[in-house]
Amino acid sequence: MTTKTIAVTMGDPAGIGPEIIIKALLHDELNGAPAVVIGCLETLRRVCQAGLVPEVDLRPVNQVSEARFTPGVINVLDEPLEEPQSLVAGKVQAQAGDLAYRCVKRATELALAGEVHAIATAPLNKEALHKAGHLYPGHTELLAKLTDSKDYAMVLYTDKLKVIHVSTHIALRKFLDTLNQERIETVINIADKFLKRVGYAAPRIAVAGVNPHAGENGLFGDEEINTVTPAINAAKAEGLNVYGPCPPDTVFLQAYEGQYDMVVAMYHDQGHIPLKLLGFYDGVNITAGLPFIRTSADHGTAFDIAWQGKAKSESMEVSIKLAMQLA
Known part of the structure; x- marks a missing residue:
């Protein structure tokens, strides 16, 4: 799939992140793939010791260049929790939110340096992130x-439906007050460049x-x-193949059935x-417009089933595979 190394960040360690990362990296063609996990090594070991994931050799490395990719082995760049046993x-x-921030920060530094x-x-978890002071x-x-990065957008990606967002984490009332032509043009251009990048x-x-x-010609x-x-x-006018404005209640089905390659959604839930x-x-979940490829499982931390062995790893698997393909 690729010989280029991918960084996988733990996310919130109190959520399902540790479980789904291990499950994903032991599954089929990802087993032994060139991926390095950035996260709390002790927390990963706790998850293994609890029997929540298949047996694996967690190999600590001090830098990416030390990683060796072998089936049944996961290389870990340790980013320790302040008090791992109290998690x-x-x-x-707060310590979980701070760890999630530090893992992303370290991965970003490695990507910008060309090491991943x-x-x-x-x-x-956004609440934990904020509790740690990362707003x-x-x-x-x-x-x-x-x-x-100034021009970026969130992309949700599946084989049959791809969506890019004009706005995401913003109240609906504020979205309507701040919606503007320039942002929509920017997102359309990001969509075009992203799709060309992936083929x-x-x-x-x-x-x-x-x-x-x-709007029904201004009626609504x-x-x-x-x-x-x-x-x-x-x-x-720039030569892009753009259609719309399309009724939101039908355009996603049309894209799913192959009429369009991507839909520009105006706001988060749309x-x-x-x-x-x-x-x-x-x-x-992909962030388009960054200087490197970033993908993510398209779901939350699932605190209600965390550390119970119930978490499904499919979305994490697909996100790692897609990161490797795009790299």
């Missing part, structure tokens, strides 16, 4: 800050409307007339609901 599974804790070629992140809405915004020669991009029926709102359509026309309904277990 409680399924509970919001992509990052796959396990889920973090970011999520991975996307944190990675943008760490890389000083689409002439991407077909559909832009969802804001309002029911895409004028955002489509004043903001969305001018952005689409500007993208078309894009997340159809994607998670159709691809919850194999969907991947």
Whole structure:
């Protein structure tokens, strides 16, 4: 799949991250793949000792160059918790949020230095992140800050449906107040560049409307007339294959059936609901517009089932595989 090394960040150690990372890296073609886990080694050992995952050799390394990729072995760059034995599974804790931040920061530094070629992140908990003093809405915004990236967007990715977002972690009322033509144009261009990067020669991009029926010619709102359509026309003038504004209640099905290669969603739930309904277990979250590839399991920390051996690792597996393919 690739000979380039991928960093896999632990995410929130009190969630399902430690379990799904180990399960994913022991599954089929990922077993022995060139991936280095960045996380708390003692926590990974606790998960193994509890019998929550298959038997594995956790090999500590001090730097990426020391890693050796062998089936049944997972290389770990230790990023220790402050008090690993006091970590409680399924509970919001500041030390867990701080660890999640430090793992992403270290992985970003390695990627920018060229020591790893992509990052796959396990889920973090936003409340724990904030409790530790790291006031970011999520991975996307944190990675943008760490890389000083200005034009970026969240992509949700499955084989049959791909969605990119104009806005994500923002209140709906604020979204409507801040929606503007420039941001929509930027996201359309990010979508086009991303799709070309992953193999689409002439991407077909559909832009969802804001309002029911895409406003129905102003009957249900004028955002489509004043903001969305001018952005689409500007993208078309640059030679991009862009369609819309499309009624949000049908455009995702049309993309799923192959009419479009990607949908530009206006806000978080508009894009997340159809994607998670159709691809919850194999969907991947990608941050487009960064200087390196970043993928993530498209679900949360699942505190309610953390450290119980119940967590499914499919989305984590797909995110690591996709990071390797794109690298």
